Amino acid sequence: MNVVVCLKQVPGITEVKIDPETNTLIREGIKNIVNPFDTYALEEGVRIKERYGGKVTTVTMGPPQAEEVLREAISLGADEAILFSDSAFAGADTLATAYTLATAINKIQEYDLIICGRQTVDGDTGQVGPELAEMLGIPFVAYVSKVEEIESDHMRIQRMVEDGHEAIETLLPAVITVVKEINVPRLPSLRGLAKAKSAAIPTWTAIELGVDENTVGLPGSATKVIKVFFPQRVHRGEILQGELGSQVESLLDNLREIKVI
Amino acid sequence: MEYFLTEQQKTIKALAKRIAEERILPVRAELDEKEEFPWAIMKDLADADMFRVFIPEKYDGLDGGCLELCLVVEELSRACSGVAISYAATALGCSSLLEYGSEEQKQKYLPDIASGKRLAAFALTESTAGSDAGAIKTTANREGEGYVLNGTKQFITNGGEAEIYTIIALTNPERGTRGASAFLVEKDTPGFSFGKKEKKMGIRTSSTRELVFRNCLIPEENLIGKEGMGFIIMLKIFDRSRPGIGAQAVGLAQGALEAAVDYARQRIQFGHPIYSLQAVQHMLADMAIQVEAARALVYAVARTIDSGAKNFSEEAAMAKVFASDTAMKVTTDAVQIFGGVGYMCDYPMEKMMRDAKITQIYEGTNQVLRNAIASELRKRKGIRE
Ligand SMILES: Cc1cc2nc3c(=O)[nH]c(=O)nc-3n(C[C@H](O)[C@H](O)[C@H](O)COP(=O)(O)OP(=O)(O)OC[C@H]3O[C@@H](n4cnc5c(N)ncnc54)[C@H](O)[C@@H]3O)c2cc1C
Numbered sequence: 230m231n232v233v234v235c236l237k238q239v240p241g242i243t244e245v246k247i248d249p250e251t252n253t254l255i256r257e258g259i260k261n262i263v264n265p266f267d268t269y270a271l272e273e274g275v276r277i278k279e280r281y282g283g284k285v286t287t288v289t290m291g292p293p294q295a296e297e298v299l300r301e302a303i304s305l306g307a308d309e310a311i312l313f314s315d316s317a318f319a320g321a322d323t324l325a326t327a328y329t330l331a332t333a334i335n336k337i338q339e340y341d342l343i344i345c346g347r348q349t350v351d352g353d354t355g356q357v358g359p360e361l362a363e364m365l366g367i368p369f370v371a372y373v374s375k376v377e378e379i380e381s382d383h384m385r386i387q388r389m390v391e392d393g394h395e396a397i398e399t400l401l402p403a404v405i406t407v408v409k410e411i412n413v414p415r416l417p418s419l420r421g422l423a424k425a426k427s428a429a430i431p432t433w434t435a436i437e438l439g440v441d442e443n444t445v446g447l448p449g450s451a452t453k454v455i456k457v458f459f460p461q462r463v464h465r466g467e468i469l470q471g472e473l474g475s476q477v478e479s480l481l482d483n484l485r486e487i488k489v490i
Numbered sequence: 491m492e493y494f495l496t497e498q499q500k501t502i503k504a505l506a507k508r509i510a511e512e513r514i515l516p517v518r519a520e521l522d523e524k525e526e527f528p529w530a531i532m533k534d535l536a537d538a539d540m541f542r543v544f545i546p547e548k549y550d551g552l553d554g555g556c557l558e559l560c561l562v563v564e565e566l567s568r569a570c571s572g573v574a575i576s577y578a579a580t581a582l583g584c585s586s587l588l589e590y591g592s593e594e595q596k597q598k599y600l601p602d603i604a605s606g607k608r609l610a611a612f613a614l615t616e617s618t619a620g621s622d623a624g625a626i627k628t629t630a631n632r633e634g635e636g637y638v639l640n641g642t643k644q645f646i647t648n649g650g651e652a653e654i655y656t657i658i659a660l661t662n663p664e665r666g667t668r669g670a671s672a673f674l675v676e677k678d679t680p681g682f683s684f685g686k687k688e689k690k691m692g693i694r695t696s697s698t699r700e701l702v703f704r705n706c707l708i709p710e711e712n713l714i715g716k717e718g719m720g721f722i723i724m725l726k727i728f729d730r731s732r733p734g735i736g737a738q739a740v741g742l743a744q745g746a747l748e749a750a751v752d753y754a755r756q757r758i759q760f761g762h763p764i765y766s767l768q769a770v771q772h773m774l775a776d777m778a779i780q781v782e783a784a785r786a787l788v789y790a791v792a793r794t795i796d797s798g799a800k801n802f803s804e805e806a807a808m809a810k811v812f813a814s815d816t817a818m819k820v821t822t823d824a825v826q827i828f829g830g831v832g833y834m835c836d837y838p839m840e841k842m843m844r845d846a847k848i849t850q851i852y853e854g855t856n857q858v859l860r861n862a863i864a865s866e867l868r869k870r871k872g873i874r875e
Binding site: 416418420421423 | 498501502505512513537
């Protein structure tokens with residue numbers, strides 16, 4: 230089983246503070262971390278490798294410092310890591326990100342399973358996993374909470390749905406996104422930390438991937454972020470008091486006043 | 491304080507601390523209350539390579555020494571002393587093997603210990619032989635190709651949980667302490683069973699149990715070193731392990747000090763935090779002085795040992811005595827600073843105080859170790875070169 234785990238470096242949200250003047254994130258002194266949901270993806274990948282053999286390759290698209298999360302992944306049991314980094318990738322939305330990942334994973338060739346976290350804590354869309362599967366033309370299952378059994382060309386898994394679990398059998402290779410209920414991620418090991426320190430992590434740029442610059446980064450994005458803002462605090466609702474009849478009266482008055490009726 | 495730790499030592503310490511905070515702290519009260527062996531944490535420690543720390547690289551270890559072991563024990567003990575000793579007992583249990591074992595014995599056992607697959611224990615004490623270790627009665631009689639063990643060991647840390655035991659037994663009872671030998675005995679050897687599991691004042695998550703040998707036949711290749719070397723081996727490995735008990739005590743005292751400072755800053759009486767009272771400040775200052783002095787001594791002795799020094803018996807005893815007396819004093823004072831709350835089981839202070847007491851008792855009581863220090867002192871006329 231060759232597993233590819235997609236990771237993203239995100240700002241450590243537990244430490245995020247908002248500047249009350251400007252309503253923006255205070256980024257100074259904030260440590261970057263592995264997107265918390267991705268740690269479950271990595272752990273599951275490593276467990277699958279331990280159960281069935283093979284290797285775990287972790288990948289991330291990001292700025293040069295995103296290499297940190299790949300080193301961390303190696304300390305947690307990943308065998309190999311590749312960074313996709315190029316100024317051309319900057320400003321990518323989920324579509325351009327998924328396209329870059331799909332092109333790179335096609336280049337990796339040997340993969341039986343691709344695991345992503347259910348969503349990131351900064352972008353929060355949960356779109357990259359399914360888009361990736363679509364672009365690779367392979368099956369996709371979201372919110373996986375258990376990998377039951379893997380056979381040569383298919384696997385049995387469970388996914389969380391609103392009121393329970395669904396048992397699903399899917400062909401391999403496939404893309405899955407996992408929820409935090411799937412496992413308890415391990416802590417790093419001393420040998421892993423030593424390995425992480427010295428591991429060679431190749432960087433693949435747009436040239437290595439052979440992608441057209443108009444298909445990645447900002448130019449390759451279908452959506453543009455125009456503005457990031459905090460929603461205004463809306464007024465709390467008014468609770469009408471008194472007799473039922475007078476409540477109905479004042480409700481009608483209120484509705485007329487704001488010209489709803 | 492700058493202790494000039496190497497990068498590797500800092501990494502070991504930081505990871506041990508993370509394990510302590512993420513995996514031990516949340517469960518320590520429950521483990522103490524239920525007197526349950528911390529298997530899940532042993533698994534975490536194994537996965538994190540903590541059992542490799544004190545094993546040579548040749549046997550899948552990370553080539554650390556006494557100081558590396560002390561750093562781990564200290565950090566674990568800061569959260570729970572009972573977990574710390576359950577870990578350290580494996581180091582003690584395999585130290586005779588490390589120092590005196592044959593190449594075959596090391597190949598056979600050390601890799602499994604390094605990976606954390608098998609825990610170890612060391613058994614000397616018997617009902618008639620505590621401080622007076624020479625009074626042991628367990629025998630190992632030569633029979634054919636092996637030895638037959640008979641006798642009962644008591645108060646053995648990791649008893650029942652460990653799979654590899656170092657046992658001190660008499661191969662020649664007439665020769666007294668010179669007739670003792672050290673053996674490796676594996677769990678599940680016919681004739682080897684476990685007796686009473688002790689209920690204890692402190693370190694309650696650790697297992698303390700009787701080992702019972704009834705015509706237990708072990709192969710002759712399980713003899714460590716030579717016949718008659720049992721006591722020398724025991725004395726030498728205790729010299730190496732005592733800084734580890736010192737580290738257990740330092741970690742415990744550090745944990746208590748931190749909690750006490752934190753509480754003193756928050757607890758308001760007479761309109762101010764009790765930290766503003768000089769009586770409290772001086773107590774805390776004294777606690778801090780003692781903890782730092784104990785840590786410095788423990789690290790210095792551990793480094794002496796790791797440097798390959800030949801004789802460090804006296805220093806090792808000093809580190810153990812000073813640090814354990816410190817832990818007892820500091821945890822007692824920490825309870826005092828917490829006042830009535832410190833006495834309640836809802837807070838960890840009373841557990842820390844209960845846990846501290848054992849450090850003054852095992853691996854040589856502090857009285858017995860003071861005897862040993864005084865006797866060395868007499869030899870060197872008190873002079874320090
Ligand atoms: C929780 C726990 C875990 C243990 N784990 C292990 C283990 O893993 N392996 C193992 O082999 N043993 C173990 N022990 C045993 C421990 O090492 C002994 O309890 C210790 O050495 C003291 O022996 P004793 O209990 O027989 O006390 P005793 O020797 O009976 O001592 C009683 C008192 O007399 C004092 N005393 C005795 N002789 C002298 C002297 N010559 N000079 C001055 N004072 C003296 C002692 O200091 C003490 O205050 C453990 C004990 C406990 C409680």
